[in-house]
Amino acid sequence: MTEIIQGRVRANGIDFVHLEAGDGPLALCLHGFPDTAWGWEPLLADLAAAGFRAVAPFMRGYAPSSVAADGRYQTGVLALDAIALHEALGGDDTAVLIGHDWGALATYGATVHEPGRWRRAVAASVPPASVMGPALLDYDNLKHRFWYQFFFCNPLSDVAVAMNDLAFIERLWADWSPGLDAGPHLPRVKDALREPANLTAALSYYRQTLGGIGQDPAIADVQAATFQTPSIPVLYLHGTDDGCMPCPEVSTLAAALPGEGSRVELVQGAGHFLQYEAPQRVNRAIVEFLTA
Template sequence: MQTRTVQTDTRPQAVLEAGDGPLVLLIHGFPELALSWRDQIAALAQAGYHAVAPDMRGYGGSPGPDPRDGYSILHLVGDMVDLVRALGQTHCVVIGHDWGAAVAWHCALMRPDMFRAVAGLSVPFQPRRAGGPPIPAMAAISKRAGLGDLYISRLQADDAHAIFDADPATALRKCFYGYDGATPTQRQSTGFIPAGENMLSVVPEDATLPPWMSETHFAEYVSAFSAFGFKGPIDWYRCLDLNWSLTAYLQDRRIDQPSLFIVGERDPVRNYSGKHEAEQPLWLTDLRGQIVLSGAGHWIQQERPDEVNAALLKFIGNSGVI
């Protein structure tokens, strides 16, 4: 397994990779890095694939600075197209987790010729909805539910990244703890933030590292986010309404490639993505499976590497696309 920087047409991208053979691209989410895929990279390489996980735009070894609008879904998918080409390939299987799942779904949606099979972890495919952009709709739903603001709404503020940048170690520890499967239900994040609170204050101060994360592993995250900050990663969220305005051409379009979805039973994201999870068979026309891992939380490929690896290898092997 090695780290290197790949120069694409538009920017350098740091990648973690191993193996030779057909290309499998692994896209991380928030607040993660390429290193979140180490167990999958090792398993895929051993199985005869070239597994490549980039630090995504604004993260780790692939920092900006980019203007806020530079983190739109068109830029993020474009980065992956550029990376596949820079690696000398014309097609691959794409796998994403969290925000990376949203990017992976859109890679498949926008470039089916290149991304010939897709797997999403933790975050289901969410089609473009007619009728208006998503942030006002989220705010209206949250208000009706009386649960406080959905955290995505709070991240729209210009200074939303400040509480993360003030103490990256505490911010990361609380994020990992609040969404982990080993965290007791009453101490998990719900995704909703009451008035007077913020995304970090709703997580207990005595939050600990998840059982799967060593101090050494955690230090790698802290080092990267301390160096480059959270503004770029949170700008991904600030582009949600922009993404809606840019993707009218995708309205009602379905994903026809082989697809797979894996989610943890205790993933708090399911509190607000359940509708999309239930609707996936309507939008993924060759859905090969929806796997729910009992007791697992949000950081699923790190919490349950053996089960996730087995599911991914079976899916890729049976997809017949690479």
């Protein structure tokens, strides 16, 4: 059985706590909201067995990683985190990057801004901007799916999300991944966000990226990169029953990815947290793509 160890590394002004398994080329796994590095635990083991050094950090602001002293949480900073972690962990041009949800946006940004660091990339549940943009502006999606993003831009959300032991997060998981038994996973997610500073940090991802609040003009180029298409091969994964981000057509997704070497795979019957719902199918697709 593959041993998952816990480590700590300083990168881009953050003390990142991370889970790690294996030895070999770096495979950096970035989680989204509301989630933690533990969501990648089965994948870390499979990547280690495939010959990678698989590392999953708790993203900035998510305990036990530190909150940002400078208060920066926009997607451009998340991309710079991935690049800094690549450096701090001794990655080279054989490294690969995997991202889910906010981690997917960080993956796009890091691979566009510094493509020479990464051989291949995997993104899940949040498509590139050319696909996500029209979905984000659709009336029905705004009404039924994306309301929470704009609610999070209001400071009142700090109070609402924290109420009743973060029951708001339980409801999101139930809506986004219908049928998933989230009980075994939610305690870890709540632990990462229970302290007010951590919850405010996680909500600030939305405030700074969607609301434009506190964006750093010095990294405008990196911020723009998070909404561009990588030039390296990308595997894109999406659950067909995703209650958060509507599942696009395969042809639409394929047209948004680099032509040579990229792939799209829809995970039938899975929702937004597809790595929890269908770990065998998801992990197999990722390992096969990254070892090709």
